[in-house]
Amino acid sequence: MKVAIIGGTGYGAVELLRLLHIHPYAEVKAIISHSSAGKSLTELYPHTDGFMQGNMETFDVAVLKEQVDFAFFAAPPGVSRDLLPQLVEAGIRCVDLAGDFRLKDPEVYHKWYKADPASQALLEKAVYGLPEWNKREIAEADFVANPGCYPTAALLGLLPAVHNGLVDPASIIIDAKSGLSGAGKSPSAVTHYSEINENMKAYKLGSHKHIPEIEQLLAEAGGTQQPVSFSTQLVPMTRGIMATIYANLQVGLSETELLELYEKYYETHPFVRLRPQGEWPATKEVATSNFCDIGLHLDERTNRLTIVSVIDNLVKGAAGQGIQNMNIMQGWEQTTGLWMLPVYP
Numbered sequence: 001m002k003v004a005i006i007g008g009t010g011y012g013a014v015e016l017l018r019l020l021h022i023h024p025y026a027e028v029k030a031i032i033s034h035s036s037a038g039k040s041l042t043e044l045y046p047h048t049d050g051f052m053q054g055n056m057e058t059f060d061v062a063v064l065k066e067q068v069d070f071a072f073f074a075a076p077p078g079v080s081r082d083l084l085p086q087l088v089e090a091g092i093r094c095v096d097l098a099g100d101f102r103l104k105d106p107e108v109y110h111k112w113y114k115a116d117p118a119s120q121a122l123l124e125k126a127v128y129g130l131p132e133w134n135k136r137e138i139a140e141a142d143f144v145a146n147p148g149c150y151p152t153a154a155l156l157g158l159l160p161a162v163h164n165g166l167v168d169p170a171s172i173i174i175d176a177k178s179g180l181s182g183a184g185k186s187p188s189a190v191t192h193y194s195e196i197n198e199n200m201k202a203y204k205l206g207s208h209k210h211i212p213e214i215e216q217l218l219a220e221a222g223g224t225q226q227p228v229s230f231s232t233q234l235v236p237m238t239r240g241i242m243a244t245i246y247a248n249l250q251v252g253l254s255e256t257e258l259l260e261l262y263e264k265y266y267e268t269h270p271f272v273r274l275r276p277q278g279e280w281p282a283t284k285e286v287a288t289s290n291f292c293d294i295g296l297h298l299d300e301r302t303n304r305l306t307i308v309s310v311i312d313n314l315v316k317g318a319a320g321q322g323i324q325n326m327n328i329m330q331g332w333e334q335t336t337g338l339w340m341l342p343v344y345p
């Protein structure tokens with residue numbers, strides 16, 4: 001199948017190219033660039049030398065319709081809102097790595113993204129693409145809204161607990177740390193080496209656009225959801241997210257029983273791996289892979305459950321999950337092209 005990547009010079013796009021190169025059924029035929037059409041990707045990213053023929057192109061629906069059957073959007077919010085419907089209309093199925101189609105309520109999008117939402121009709125048509133939650137819906141979708149990186153880590157950590165009513169939904173606290181590639185390739189004062197090296201920085205507390213995304217899916221999974229506390233911090237590494245999640249247990253289960261329940265929940269989901277009792281994952285253990293690794297701890301003194309969930313933000317948090325969604329949409333085994341050992345150390 002022939003594929004286009006839109007937002008060609010960003011980190012998400014380059015990660016898509018890396019992973020699609022080893023995919024047995026997908027081939028990148030076009031890279032669309034807003035800033036660098038006419039240039040070769042290798043001019044900007046020498047590590048891609050020999051892996052992409054031809055130059056990047058401008059967005060043209062008529063040309064893309066002849067070139068490809070599938071497209072990934074890896075551009076900032078606002079771009080897919082305007083361009084993706086044109087491709088879907090032309091019969092090209094899409095996965096959007098940005099957040100334009102994740103939230104079902106246009107007013108909620110407007111409030112948190114501070115931008116105009118897509119139409120209500122398109123938001124209703126969009127399928128939120130978390131394969132461990134709604135694989136069947138993804139398979140039928142014309143276009144999929146790939147989850148945000150933090151929501152992926154947080155939701156995979158919380159789904160078994162919330163879906164089974166194990167924790168008090170009002171007590172959930174998500175404390176999440178991300179490497180710098182999560183902020184994209186454009187440098188900023190905060191991501192400047194001398195600012196973030198040997199440093200950690202909290203940001204967007206109470207205002208992060210992933211808050212409504214997390215709450216939307218938890219409400220779907222648990223039937224109801226109170227606001228969650230969500231704090232984000234930058235840590236001096238390139239890849240990786242660790243979400244440490246706290247919630248009050250509201251059922252009389254032991255740590256062993258909780259772990260068994262998580263194992264059962266994820267038994268048919270190959271990309272989620274549970275650590276044995278007394279062990280918790282590290283970001284390096286999933287780096288460059290599509291895995292989400294999870295460890296649990298039940299503090300019997302406080303009756304509080306701690307869930308540690310790690311992903312690579314560019315893979316399970318973006319390009320890898322996007323390809324997992326494409327696989328499901330195409331009726332291929334979801335692990336196709338994604339079954340690989342993390343790079344370690």
Ligand SMILES: NC(=O)C1=CN([C@@H]2O[C@H](COP(=O)(O)OP(=O)(O)OC[C@H]3O[C@@H](n4cnc5c(N)ncnc54)[C@H](OP(=O)(O)O)[C@@H]3O)[C@@H](O)[C@H]2O)C=CC1
Nearest residue numbers: 007008009010011012033034035074075097098182184185
């Ligand atoms: N980095 C991550 O870990 C994750 C990112 N995402 C989301 O995926 C999308 C891509 O992220 P990422 O690759 O990191 O971002 P980058 O900032 O690295 O790249 C985004 C790319 O979008 C393109 N683009 C197209 N139109 C515009 C425009 N009007 N203004 C600015 N850029 C434009 C640019 O490439 P060009 O000029 O070549 O078109 C740019 O390089 C974003 O929506 C992001 O939020 C989601 C999950 C995780």
Ligand SMILES: CC(=O)N[C@@H](CCC(=O)OP(=O)(O)O)C(=O)O
Nearest residue numbers: 097098099148149150178182183
């Ligand atoms: C470290 C860092 O800055 N991370 C980004 C999240 C990246 C992501 O998933 O964003 P989208 O929802 O836009 O797709 C942030 O906090 O905004």
